[in-house]
Amino acid sequence: MATLEIRDLHVSVDTENGPKEILRGVDLTIAGGQTHAIMGPNGSGKSTLAYSIAGHPKYNVTSGTVTLDGEDVLAMSVDERARAGLFLAMQYPVEVPGVSVSNFLRTAKTAIDGEAPKLRTWVKDVNKALADLDMDADFGTRNVNEGFSGGEKKRHEIVQLELLDPKIAILDETDSGLDIDALKVVSTGVNRFAEKGDKGVLLITHYTRILRYIKPDFVHVFVDGKVAEEGGPELADELEANGYERFLKTGAKA
Amino acid sequence: MSATETLVATGNQAHSHGPGSPVPLQARSERTTSYDVADFPVPNGREEEWRFTPVKALKALFADEAGTETAKMDAHGPDGVVIETIAADAVKALTPQDRIAAVAWTHAAEALAVRIPNDAELTEPVHVNVASLGGRGFGHLVIEAGRHSRGTVIVDHTGAGEYAANVEIVVGDGADLRVVSIQQGDTESIHVGQHDAVIGRDAKLNHVAVTLGGKIVRLSTNVRYAGPGGDAELLGVYFAESGQHHENRLFVDHEAINCKSNVLYKGALAGDHARSVWIGDVLIRAAAEGTNTFELNRNLVLTDGARADSVPNLEIETGEIEGAGHASATGRFDDEQLFYLQARGIPEDEARRLVVSGFFNDIIGRIGVPEVAEHLHEVIEQKLARTAALTEQAKA
Numbered sequence: 264m265a266t267l268e269i270r271d272l273h274v275s276v277d278t279e280n281g282p283k284e285i286l287r288g289v290d291l292t293i294a295g296g297q298t299h300a301i302m303g304p305n306g307s308g309k310s311t312l313a314y315s316i317a318g319h320p321k322y323n324v325t326s327g328t329v330t331l332d333g334e335d336v337l338a339m340s341v342d343e344r345a346r347a348g349l350f351l352a353m354q355y356p357v358e359v360p361g362v363s364v365s366n367f368l369r370t371a372k373t374a375i376d377g378e379a380p381k382l383r384t385w386v387k388d389v390n391k392a393l394a395d396l397d398m399d400a401d402f403g404t405r406n407v408n409e410g411f412s413g414g415e416k417k418r419h420e421i422v423q424l425e426l427l428d429p430k431i432a433i434l435d436e437t438d439s440g441l442d443i444d445a446l447k448v449v450s451t452g453v454n455r456f457a458e459k460g461d462k463g464v465l466l467i468t469h470y471t472r473i474l475r476y477i478k479p480d481f482v483h484v485f486v487d488g489k490v491a492e493e494g495g496p497e498l499a500d501e502l503e504a505n506g507y508e509r510f511l512k513t514g515a516k517a
Numbered sequence: 518m519s520a521t522e523t524l525v526a527t528g529n530q531a532h533s534h535g536p537g538s539p540v541p542l543q544a545r546s547e548r549t550t551s552y553d554v555a556d557f558p559v560p561n562g563r564e565e566e567w568r569f570t571p572v573k574a575l576k577a578l579f580a581d582e583a584g585t586e587t588a589k590m591d592a593h594g595p596d597g598v599v600i601e602t603i604a605a606d607a608v609k610a611l612t613p614q615d616r617i618a619a620v621a622w623t624h625a626a627e628a629l630a631v632r633i634p635n636d637a638e639l640t641e642p643v644h645v646n647v648a649s650l651g652g653r654g655f656g657h658l659v660i661e662a663g664r665h666s667r668g669t670v671i672v673d674h675t676g677a678g679e680y681a682a683n684v685e686i687v688v689g690d691g692a693d694l695r696v697v698s699i700q701q702g703d704t705e706s707i708h709v710g711q712h713d714a715v716i717g718r719d720a721k722l723n724h725v726a727v728t729l730g731g732k733i734v735r736l737s738t739n740v741r742y743a744g745p746g747g748d749a750e751l752l753g754v755y756f757a758e759s760g761q762h763h764e765n766r767l768f769v770d771h772e773a774i775n776c777k778s779n780v781l782y783k784g785a786l787a788g789d790h791a792r793s794v795w796i797g798d799v800l801i802r803a804a805a806e807g808t809n810t811f812e813l814n815r816n817l818v819l820t821d822g823a824r825a826d827s828v829p830n831l832e833i834e835t836g837e838i839e840g841a842g843h844a845s846a847t848g849r850f851d852d853e854q855l856f857y858l859q860a861r862g863i864p865e866d867e868a869r870r871l872v873v874s875g876f877f878n879d880i881i882g883r884i885g886v887p888e889v890a891e892h893l894h895e896v897i898e899q900k901l902a903r904t905a906a907l908t909e910q911a912k913a
Binding site: 366 | 851852853854856857858859860861862863864865867868871872874875876877878879
């Protein structure tokens, strides 16, 4: 069973005034078959957690461990992490001018699988993944994320999730900026992925809205660079009703 | 830390006129052009038209002396194309605009002419191979497309030594001509060329300058219109590596009415002292009503220590035009693009290749000659492999 284990993770970024610690001891275990939601106010370090797991060079891990099925993730390069089975759906997907979506998807799939996908089934798979996310087949000929609307970029991330089929998916505010129809389409895609069985999902969100469509097994409230409270789906309901205020007061004291 | 970074900062403005570049002292139309070498003093490098060029390294080409070698020039093309040797002054569609062009004009004894007859439609390109054998050589090429003809001429420059040449391009009324000039000389070679094109009434010229090799390559491409309705598409691709200087100077002179020009040059730079210069001058004269012109230069700086200069100039003497614009941008390789691709499992070197080939993709598509596009893809791959090796060395 796939397991992503994060132990006492400390991460800092370089600023003009020297290094600044953003994650201050994160502990989290995501096993296959589980969906975890990380919720928290702006600036609590949620996105830093996502990018640190994916290996963005901006973030320096100062202590702690991250392992995937016992393998040391922090020792891997960004692409090795992806090939090991980690996927990050980004909050701000990057435009890559001159590289078509279909070329990009095929190159990524080939890298992940270690061999080129069979042409006939691959074209079918891509078209189905696009159709499932309500995207026209001609997206394949467009350049990666170039000129995409915010909603199209997010749907394109989920297309990749379904085609690349990782072990653990980290979704960084995939819901932000989506209208309700797009939110439903994206949520359905994530659920389809989660239902494949041994898949772990780490859903990072500021709002409870997406949790109406994606049911988490566990909810973690993230404040000031670490998990402040954990619980089941009922914790999300409480946040929906009361917001983050109670946690922010705690955070201020600490 | 390096000049590169300053340039990146200034180069992304929508209208960069080049950091610190003065307003040209004289209007473009007032520059000296002459067949007489004596009309051009030996430059010292402070002149407007030489200030970006390493003039010291061009000493041998400034000397008003015969060449030591004759560059080997041969051409072959499909049936109907006339290939012959003609007198150097038989066409005179070109007037030298600097000392080296005047030296080359004077000392190239005769010209090779490639003539596409009136109404001919070529199905295959004409190939002109220019091999400089080392030493100092001069060349003179004339390309004429007859009335209502269509065709493609590919001029491939290879070899060693110092080579200077003039290329005259005459596009007859209603003709559609594509000229691709590839500069891929040896590491230590020097190539200085002037291309002058005259575009006839309702004719179209697609001029492509591809610079892939050579220590110094300086190409000046000048376009003018012999009648209304002419259309010039001027494309350029260059990739300068360590110690290479790739310079492209363009001048589009709009004097006739209802003519179009569209300039797109894209370059990559990698390695210490890799240098590119792009000067894009467009003049819309008072008579040139209905002109539509746009020019764009983009540079992708792949490593520290490389430098790109980009200077677009637009002089407009009439308001009665359809459109005129220019843009220039120089940027460093975008690490966020690299991260995004790597986060999808694509290894770093392959991700770099994807980004760079993506950068060149649109322009290679527009070149419209499959054999040139293929060759470009191959050479760019080789250059990126060398760049990756350099980057690895730097890390170690």
